[in-house]
Amino acid sequence: MDCDVLIRNGQVVDPASSVPAQSADIAIVGEKICALAKPGQLSADGARVIEAGGLFVLPGMIDPHVHVTDRVAGNMRVEFELTSLGAIHGGTASFCDFTIPLKSQDLVKALDDQRAEAGLSLVISSPTEES
Numbered sequence: 001m002d003c004d005v006l007i008r009n010g011q012v013v014d015p016a017s018s019v020p021a022q023s024a025d026i027a028i029v030g031e032k033i034c035a036l037a038k039p040g041q042l043s044a045d046g047a048r049v050i051e052a053g054g055l056f057v058l059p060g061m062i063d064p065h066v067h068v069t070d071r072v073a074g075n076m077r078v079e080f081e082l083t084s085l086g087a088i089h090g091g092t093a094s095f096c097d098f099t100i101p102l103k104s105q106d107l108v109k110a111l112d113d114q115r116a117e118a119g120l121s122l123v124i125s126s127p128t129e130e131s
Contacts, residue, residue, distance in 0.1 A: 060093030
């Protein structure tokens with residue numbers, strides 16, 4: 001099988017399996033995984049080879065607990081673009097940020113601001129009858 005990228009000898013985590021991570025090779029064509037096999041069974045001819053021995057290979061992980069817009073003294077600590085780049089380089093395909101309204105901020109306004117900036121997830125940190 002011809003592939004563009006061959007990841008060799010990684011400890012592959014399969015979220016659909018109850019089996020622990022196992023050593024495997026992964027063939028990629030374009031942006032899609034096209035084969036998963038025991039180490040040494042896939043051809044590396046013409047492929048960019050990534051040696052992953054001793055490393056875990058995870059499918060596009062989702063981090064459901066990120067605080068990108070946590071505010072300190074009213075200012076965001078980092079921006080979504082920088083957080084996204086860091087996540088991608090660490091193997092995280094997607095993340096969920098929390099909306100944490102400032103004490104003086106209306107809950108609906110905080111949600112609207114968050115949605116306009118990047119997405120939506122909500123933490124009600126100081127619940128009141130109005131919220």
